[in-house]
Amino acid sequence: MEKLADKQIKTNYRPPKLSWRKDWLIKLISLFFAVFLWYFVAGEDRVDMNVKIPVEIVNMPRDLIISNQFKNILEVTVSGPRSLIREISRSDISRSIDLSNAKPGNMIIDNKPDSISFARGITVLRIQPSHTILLIDKLIQKNLPIKAVTKGKPPREYELKRIILTPDHINISGPQNIIDKHKNLPTKPIDINGLDQEVTRQIYLNIPPEVINLIGSPSITARIIIKEKMVERKINKLTITVIGLAKGKKAVLKPRVVELKVRIPMLVSKSTLKPRQLFTARVDVSKISASQHSAAVKITATQPGIIIEDVIPASVNVTIK
Secondary structure, three states: OHHHHHHHHHHHOOOOOOOHHHHHHHHHHHHHHHHHHHHHHOOOOEEEEEEEEEEEEEOOOOOEEEOOOOOOEEEEEEEEEHHHHHHHOOOOOOEEEEOOOOOOEEEEEEOOHHHOOOOOOOEEEEEEOOEEEEEEEEEEEEEEEEEOOEEOOOOOOEEEEEEEEEOOEEEEEEEHHHHOOOOOEEEOOEEOOOOOOOEEEEEEEOOOHHHHHHHOOOEEEEEEEEEEOEEEEEEEEEEEEEEOOOOOOOEEEEOOEEEEEEEEEHHHHHHOOOHHHHEEEEEEOOOOOOOEEEEEOEEEEOOOOOEEEEEEOOEEEEEEO
């Protein structure tokens, strides 16, 4: 009976089936991916490389400005997997400097490794420069006049009367310590050597680089007015001629001569031996009806450019007979 029971137990016992092929396949695939990822991340070649990272200024107060030239590109040496290093050039990475609490004066900012946000796995080895120095100044505006500067001289008989500049002022905005140094903006020397007539030229300013950075290199129109020099002369006893007298009438003038104060162009004065010959004095009596009348003396110059400053007397007494 016992033997029969043992036989029945052995007949009914079935050991559990092992799905070792299926389990080991999953394990092998997992192991393969783990090794692949390890090789890709940890086992990938690590390289050192120098990259350029721009400096970005943020939150600058509106009434302040940076007045010095600072290095706005950092040279950073990094180390990491080759694939991550390559991505840096395609990433928008910068060294951000927050100036929301800035005040006028010098600021020294440390460029620490954690000041630049690189991807995980990249190590910063060195940053050059290690510090960024900023000179913070007040932002002001000023309307500065342009000053014309000349060189050379016109011929002896001519003179520079004036130079008209367009524009004659420039509105400049920038650091107070730079703008306060300048009362005007001088031009580069304008050559007037040998000029004997009016000319118009395009000129530029002669200003230091710190001002060029604020306004650039604007072109200025200069109208250069050259005039012939004038010689002052006094003409004595210029005889007055009567015109418009009716036929059969006679006019008596008192006085019969006038004195002139004039200015004559130098070249005209040099070419004339007797300056009196350059002028005529006339009194028109055609509209005088009374026997006695006061008439204005009209002076005419025979050459252009002559200026009559005074006539003594300006009028004479006329008696018609």
